[in-house]
Amino acid sequence: xxxxxxxxxxxxxxxxxxxxxxxxxxxxxxxxxxxxxxxxxxxxxxxxxxxxxxxxxxxxxxxxxxxxxxxxxxxxxxxxxxxxxxxxxxxxxxxxxxxxxxxxxxxxxxxxxxxxxxxxxxxxxxxxxxxxxxxxxxxxxxxxxxxxxxxxxxxxxxxxxxxxxxxxxxxxxxxxxxxxxxxxxxxxxxxxxxxxxxxxxxxxxxxxxxxxxxxxxxxxxxxxxxxxxxxxxxxxxxxxxxxxxxxxxxxxxxxxxxxxxxxxxxxxxxxxxxxxxxxxxxxxxxxxxxxxxxxxxxxxxxxxxxxxxxxxxxxxxxxxxxxxxxxxxxxxxxxxxxxxxxxxxxxxxxxxxxxxxxxxxxxxxxxxxxxxxxxxxxxxxxxxxxxxxxxxxxxxxxxxxxxxxxxxx
Amino acid sequence: xxxxxxxxxxxxxxxxxxxxxxxxxxxxxxxxxxxxxxxxxxxxxxxxxxxxxxxxxxxxxxxxxxxxxxxxxxxxxxxxxxxxxxxxxxxxxxxxxxxxxxxxxxxxxxxxxxxxxxxxxxxxxxxxxxxxxxxxxxxxxxxxxxxxxxxxxxxxxxxxxxxxxxxxxxxxxxxxxxxxxx
Numbered sequence: 001x002x003x004x005x006x007x008x009x010x011x012x013x014x015x016x017x018x019x020x021x022x023x024x025x026x027x028x029x030x031x032x033x034x035x036x037x038x039x040x041x042x043x044x045x046x047x048x049x050x051x052x053x054x055x056x057x058x059x060x061x062x063x064x065x066x067x068x069x070x071x072x073x074x075x076x077x078x079x080x081x082x083x084x085x086x087x088x089x090x091x092x093x094x095x096x097x098x099x100x101x102x103x104x105x106x107x108x109x110x111x112x113x114x115x116x117x118x119x120x121x122x123x124x125x126x127x128x129x130x131x132x133x134x135x136x137x138x139x140x141x142x143x144x145x146x147x148x149x150x151x152x153x154x155x156x157x158x159x160x161x162x163x164x165x166x167x168x169x170x171x172x173x174x175x176x177x178x179x180x181x182x183x184x185x186x187x188x189x190x191x192x193x194x195x196x197x198x199x200x201x202x203x204x205x206x207x208x209x210x211x212x213x214x215x216x217x218x219x220x221x222x223x224x225x226x227x228x229x230x231x232x233x234x235x236x237x238x239x240x241x242x243x244x245x246x247x248x249x250x251x252x253x254x255x256x257x258x259x260x261x262x263x264x265x266x267x268x269x270x271x272x273x274x275x276x277x278x279x280x281x282x283x284x285x286x287x288x289x290x291x292x293x294x295x296x297x298x299x300x301x302x303x304x305x306x307x308x309x310x311x312x313x314x315x316x317x318x319x320x321x322x323x324x325x326x327x328x329x330x331x332x333x334x335x336x337x338x339x340x341x342x343x344x345x346x347x348x349x350x351x352x353x354x355x356x357x358x359x360x361x362x363x364x365x366x367x368x369x370x371x372x373x374x375x376x377x378x379x380x381x382x383x384x385x386x387x388x389x390x391x392x393x394x395x396x397x398x399x400x401x402x403x404x405x406x407x408x409x
Numbered sequence: 410x411x412x413x414x415x416x417x418x419x420x421x422x423x424x425x426x427x428x429x430x431x432x433x434x435x436x437x438x439x440x441x442x443x444x445x446x447x448x449x450x451x452x453x454x455x456x457x458x459x460x461x462x463x464x465x466x467x468x469x470x471x472x473x474x475x476x477x478x479x480x481x482x483x484x485x486x487x488x489x490x491x492x493x494x495x496x497x498x499x500x501x502x503x504x505x506x507x508x509x510x511x512x513x514x515x516x517x518x519x520x521x522x523x524x525x526x527x528x529x530x531x532x533x534x535x536x537x538x539x540x541x542x543x544x545x546x547x548x549x550x551x552x553x554x555x556x557x558x559x560x561x562x563x564x565x566x567x568x569x570x571x572x573x574x575x576x577x578x579x580x581x582x583x584x585x586x587x588x589x590x591x
Contacts, residue, residue, distance in 0.1 A: 004514055004517045004518050004521070005474060005477060005478070005521060007518055008517075008518045008521030008522050008525070009521075009525070011518065011522055012521075012522045012525050012526060015522065015526065015545060016526070016529075016572060016575055016576070017572055018572075018576055036512065036515075037515075040512075040515045040518075044515075044518070044519060044522065046547050047546060047547055048519075048522060048523065048526065048545050048546070049519065049523070050523055050526060050527065050542060050545055050546065051542075051546070053436075053440050053519075053520075053523035053524075053527060054527070056439070056440050056443050056444070057436040057439055057440055059439075059443070059449050060435075060439050060443075060449060060452070060453055062431075062432065062435050062436065065431075065435060065453055065456065065457065066428060066431050066432075066435075068453075068457055069431065069457055069460050069461060069464075070424075072457065072461055073461060073464055
């Protein structure tokens, strides 16, 4: 085909009445021995369809075409993403009771102060995830601490097993507790603790049947069996609760600064919400009790209470609850959140660190939906598709900078 | 105009270089594909896939000519696939028999010539450009003079100057036209 390209140049020259070199003449003569080529040559040198060329090329919009290419290059997996979103929406509809606790914590790794004594001798660190693949649902970074201080790194345990009072189900990746554990083997109100580190998530069924989904970078402490008048758990990080109904034994989630009391209902607490602890009620009723307060604030469904521990102010709004509970159903909704907050959240899912090359980008606001299981690379490409930022990934660190190239000339 | 260094920039993930390549090749490839499928949307889709294929394989190329050859080949194959998948294939084949059109090779050459001439002419002053366009359509000097309301002598002068300009212009297009218009 490079021959056609050469011939095209030679014929252009003929059309332009520019003298051919000897080599060009030879090439053209050889080519023209073919009758159809000869006929074509006669035709095109006498009538170059330049007007036709212009008319045809005017039909299409080069800039729009380039934009489509750019979008497709930067979001190769979009059809798949849309499919995942639809599935996630379907799943959201069947969730009847739930509670999401979303709590901001500074350095969670160091807060988890108990050294891990694992089943094997060394603490395994999961290898860096493949950025082109959905994040692996890995339990290697999930640590269970049972009564007496013994800890298990769940990734070291190859099959389902009993760990203290807990039943570990390796295939469903969850820990569950029997309603009636053998009391003589374990203290009835022994506290267990589950730590889900960055890049992992996990679920838990408490002895009363309450189910808990734990996001990355989350810690929860709970009794193996609820024996007192209330069911109390302690949480830092982010979790989604489906609280088993029991009006006589209120379920209380203690986070730093707030108690949230439920009997059997659906709500959501987000303490990573611009420095506030946001409690969103989906269904039923919920009481928010700031520490040291002598009153409680009742929420009605569809409303969110945002409590700022530093000022003690409590504000109630009715924003879309998907913004608070989306992560649990597989889609992370965000509205006008800063790039700093957004990337920190993504960093938690994928266990990557974020570095801003252009500091002013931190406060840029973003709105959208991102699948919790999207490959990291895909998420970054979606962000880059805004044509505003560029993400560079190296050694588990994402460097964010302002986009340099000009798309259109 | 683009050269091999440009292709190396694309190979090094320079998206701006890719954008410039798109600009340089889009129209001629569109003409080439459109003349076969005669459908704007199908042509655009085929070229979208063609350019994306090149971007995905950008590391394999180091010369502008090889990229051009690749683009023509990929888009032609996609046209063939399109016809194969399309119900109207047989109707198109029948139509082609009644209306003998250019072969794909000749169509490619026409696209290339038109693109080169178009790009060279585009740089000329308006009236000179029009003279050249009509002249290329094999119109006589008197016809051109009538159409543009100028004297035949003016047409001759403009033509002469224009060809001189084009010759000079085209001779500077190193890389694309390495040995012609010299």
